[in-house]
Amino acid sequence: MTLLLNQQPRYLQLAQTLIHEIRDGRYAVGDFLPTEFDLCEQFGASRFTVREAVKRLVQMGLVDRQPGVGTRVLAREAVSGYQQVMRQLSDLQQYTADTELEIFARDLVEVDETLAPVLRAGTGESWLHLSALRRSGGEPEPICVSDIYIHPAFRALEGIESSSHVPIYTLIEAQFGEHIAAVQQEIRATLITPAQARWLNVKPKSAALWICRRYLNRREEIVEAAISIHPADRFSYSETFQRDWRAAS
Structure with missing residues (x-):
């Protein structure tokens, strides 16, 4: 058993240990971490x-979690800011769970010619219009x-808290019986x-x-x-495209 001796929270101690092991090459890029x-x-x-x-390692862009597959090493050094990895809708839910939404204003807006096409x-x-900040860790x-x-x-939506890890659309689904079938980005x-x-x-x-x-x-x-503005040095986006070998054959 490997001991973690530090005054930091245990999850941060473990994260730091795994970071060092990735940097030292124990887990190379492309390798899977232990289960x-x-x-x-x-x-x-x-x-x-x-x-x-x-x-924590996912947020740093060092690894990527895939349900049913494992946790794969993406890089030896952390990327700047928050890295979002997207493959399916559940990844978007994970992004919401990993970050915190802070709502600082709520009002009604009338759609104008600029907002109409959006x-x-x-x-x-x-x-219904919500203004918010999103924070990571x-x-x-x-x-x-x-x-x-x-x-x-859905303007009568209830349960919107000032600070939350719950996706807004799940509140709509629960309260109005609506079903989100797709997300366009x-x-x-x-x-x-x-x-x-x-x-x-x-x-x-500044660039964003x-x-x-x-x-x-x-x-x-x-x-x-939802329209979000991300400063260039605080966010990166990663998406994987898998080849359809049946179509290529």
């Missing part, structure tokens, strides 16, 4: 401690500032506005990623749309 059970046995740690430690809504419609600065828009049919480069800069503590006109996610029901109607 959750094996890590518990090796370090005498609980499943919660192991999961939190691995979550929401695919008619001008004059009144949508113990990082001092937010990874993004977000504007979340909820369709007029659009990404482009942008410059941070003065108002966004104040919330993010960066300089105006503009990410819009549209949550669609089975009728392909937008139930929720």
Whole structure:
């Protein structure tokens, strides 16, 4: 059994140990870390401690968790900011669980000509609007500032807390019987506005990623749309495309 002797929380101790082992080459890029059970046995740690430690490595961009497959090493050194790895909708749910949404404003907005194409809504419609910051772990600065828009049919949504790890769309599903069938994501480069800069503590006109996610029901109607602005040095996005060998043969 490997002992962890430190005053830090045990999950941080374990995370630091795994980071050193990856840097030292014990686990090369492409290798899989030991299973959750094996890590518990090796370090005498609980499943919660192991999961939190691995979550920390995921946030640093060092490893990628794949349900039913394992935890694969992606890099020897941590990437800057938060790295989001996307393969399926459950990865988006994991992103929400790994980060914290802090809502600082709630109001109704009337859709104008600028917002209409983003929401695919008619001008004059009144949508519920949430302004929020999203934070990762113990990082001092937010990874993004977000504007979340909820369709007029769900403006009476309850249970929206000022700080949450629960996806907004799951509240809509639970309270209104709606079902999210797909999420459309659009990404482009942008410059941070003065108002966004104040919330993010960066300089105006800094480089950023503009990410819009549209949550669609089975009728392909937008139930929720979230527009997030990520400073360039605080967020990276990773997506894996697998070849369809049957189509290629």
